[in-house]
Amino acid sequence: MKRKGPIALGVGVPLVLLVVWVARNSYWAEVTIPMPPKGEALTNPFYAAQRFAEALGARTIRDRRLTPVPADAVVVLSAWNWSLSHPRRVALERWVESGGRLVVDRTLVDSEDDFERWSGIVQSERDAVPYTPSARRGEDKCLTLREEHHGASYDVCNVDQDWTLTSQRTVTWALRDVAGIQAIRVTVGRGSVTMINANPFRYRYLLDGDHARLLVAATQLHRGDDVHFLSEDDAPWLLALAWQRGAPVVALLAVIVALALWRAVVRFGPLAPADRTARRSLAEQIRGTGRFALIHGSGESLHGACIRALDEAARRRVRAYASLASGQRAAALAALTGFNQKSLEAAMQPGTHATHELKRAIGFLETTRRHILGRDGRDGRDRQDRRERQDGRENHGTA
Numbered sequence: 001m002k003r004k005g006p007i008a009l010g011v012g013v014p015l016v017l018l019v020v021w022v023a024r025n026s027y028w029a030e031v032t033i034p035m036p037p038k039g040e041a042l043t044n045p046f047y048a049a050q051r052f053a054e055a056l057g058a059r060t061i062r063d064r065r066l067t068p069v070p071a072d073a074v075v076v077l078s079a080w081n082w083s084l085s086h087p088r089r090v091a092l093e094r095w096v097e098s099g100g101r102l103v104v105d106r107t108l109v110d111s112e113d114d115f116e117r118w119s120g121i122v123q124s125e126r127d128a129v130p131y132t133p134s135a136r137r138g139e140d141k142c143l144t145l146r147e148e149h150h151g152a153s154y155d156v157c158n159v160d161q162d163w164t165l166t167s168q169r170t171v172t173w174a175l176r177d178v179a180g181i182q183a184i185r186v187t188v189g190r191g192s193v194t195m196i197n198a199n200p201f202r203y204r205y206l207l208d209g210d211h212a213r214l215l216v217a218a219t220q221l222h223r224g225d226d227v228h229f230l231s232e233d234d235a236p237w238l239l240a241l242a243w244q245r246g247a248p249v250v251a252l253l254a255v256i257v258a259l260a261l262w263r264a265v266v267r268f269g270p271l272a273p274a275d276r277t278a279r280r281s282l283a284e285q286i287r288g289t290g291r292f293a294l295i296h297g298s299g300e301s302l303h304g305a306c307i308r309a310l311d312e313a314a315r316r317r318v319r320a321y322a323s324l325a326s327g328q329r330a331a332a333l334a335a336l337t338g339f340n341q342k343s344l345e346a347a348m349q350p351g352t353h354a355t356h357e358l359k360r361a362i363g364f365l366e367t368t369r370r371h372i373l374g375r376d377g378r379d380g381r382d383r384q385d386r387r388e389r390q391d392g393r394e395n396h397g398t399a
Contacts, residue, residue: 034204037203037204044062045078045079045202045203045231045233046060046062046076046078046201046202046229046231047203048203048204048206048207049076049201049202049206049215049229050062050227050229052206052212052215053215053219053221053227056216056221056223057223057224058221058222058223058224058225058226058227059224059225059226059227060226060227060228060229061226061227061228061229062229063228063229063230064230064231064232065230066088066091066092066230067228069095069100069226069228070226071095071098071099071100071191072099072100072225072226073100073101073225073226073227073228074100074101074102074103074219074220074221074225074226074227074228075092075095075100075101075102075103075227075228075230076103076104076201076219076227076228076229076230077102077103077104077105077108077230077231078104078105078107078108078199078201078202078229078230078231079107079109079231079232079233080104080107080108080109080230080231080232081109081111081232082108082109082110082114082115083109083110083111083112083114083115084109089114093118093188095191096188096189096191096192096193097188097189097190097191098189098190098191099189099190099191100191101191101192101194101219101220102191102192102193102194103194103195103196103218103219104193104194104195104196105195105196105198105199105200105201105202106160106163106196106197106198106199107199108195118188119167119169119186119188119193119195120167120168120169120186120188121165121166121167121169121184121186121193121195122165122166122167122168123163123164123165123197124163124164124165124166124180125162125163126161126162126163126164126179126180141157141158141159142155142156142157142159142208142209143155143156143157143159143161143177143182144177145159145175145176145177145182145183146175146176146177147173147174147175148171148173148174148175148176154175154209154210154213154214154217155209155210156175156182156183156196156198156200156209156210156211156214157198157200157205157208157209157211158198158199158200158205158208159177159182159197159198160197160198161179163197164179164180164181164182164197165180165181165182165183165184165195165197166180166181166184167184167186169186169187169188170186170187171184171185171186172185172186172187172192173185173194173217181197182196182197182198183195183196183197183198183214183218185218192220194218194219196214196218200214200215201215202231300350300358302362303350303358303361303362303365304350306362306365306366306369307348307350307365309365309366309369310333310348310365310368310369310372311329313369313372313373314329314332314333314336314372316372317336317372318332318333318336326345326348326349327345329348330342330344330345330348333368333372336372337368337371337372339364339368339371343364344364344368346361347360347361347364347365347368348365
C-alpha cells in the first residue's frame, strides 16, 4: 500500500497538468468545409457564373454548340477553338458586328490568328518587369488590376503573366498592371469584343479574387440580359459528330466495309463442292499396300504371306502337301501347273532375293496360286456339269 501511493501521484499529476494545458489552448468552433461538386455543378463549368448572373436578374443559357443568338445578347467563350470551323467563325463575327457583346478568356484557341486579325486584339510577350502580387488573401497568383479611366481595382487570379494585350483599335475599357494590359475591350461594328488574359469564370474560379465583379464589368451586364456560355469541353467525339452531321454517309461506309470484310474473310468450306470420286477397288488397295511394304522394307513379310497363301491353295490339290519338303513341293506344283520347277524353287526360297528379284518372285508366286485356284474352279465346274447330266438321264429314264 505504501508503494502504490507515490506511483499514483507520479502518474496522476502529469495527467492533470496535460488536461489543463489542452483545455487552455484549445477551443470549439464551427468550420464550413466546401463539399465536392455534384450534379450539374460537376459537369457544367459555368454553373457558378450562371447562378450569379441569374441572381442579378439576367437569363443564362449553357450552349454546347453555336446557335442563333439575339443581337443584344452576351456570349462568353471559354475553351473554344476559333479557327476550327469557318462558317461558325463567320457567324460569330457577323453577330458581334450587328451589336453583340463577346467575352473571351485566355483559353481561346486561335491557331491561325483569325481572331487576332478580325478583332485587332494582339497578345504580346510580356516585358521582364517585376510585378507585385496582391497581398489580399496571401494569394501569390492574384494580381491587382486597375481600370485605366475610372481607377477601380480588381484582384484577378490565374493571370497568364507571360503575356499582355494590345490593340490598334479604339480601346473602350481596359485593366492593367505594372507590366501592361490584362483585360481589354474594343469596338467591332456595332458590338464589342472583350478579352481577359485569365480564366476567371469557370467552376469555382468565380469565387476567387474579384472575379464576380469582373464578370459584371466584362459582360456589361444589365438586368434582363441574355447571357450564353459556350465551351467545347464536353464536345462530342469525332465519331458521334460524324454521325450527327452525316448519318447516311456513315451508314453507307459501314455497309461497304462490312461487305468487304465478308468477302475477304476465310470461309469454312470450298467455294464449290468437291467432285465425287469412286471408291478404290480391293485390287488397288492390295497393290498399294504391297507397294508400300516393298518400299519401306517389309518385302520379306509380304513374300512369306504369298508363300503361305500358295501352300493353302496347293493343299487342296496335292495330297499330303504339308509333309513334303521344299524341293518336293516345287516339283508337285510344277507337275500341277506346268510351270518350271527351278523357277518355283527359286521363288519359294525366303530371304534370298534382292528388291527387284523379290517383286518378280512375289508376282510368280501369286500367278501360281491363281492358276491353282482357277484349275480347281474349272475341275469343280466339270464335276458339277457331269452330275447335272447324270441326273438328267436318270430323270428321263424314269419318265
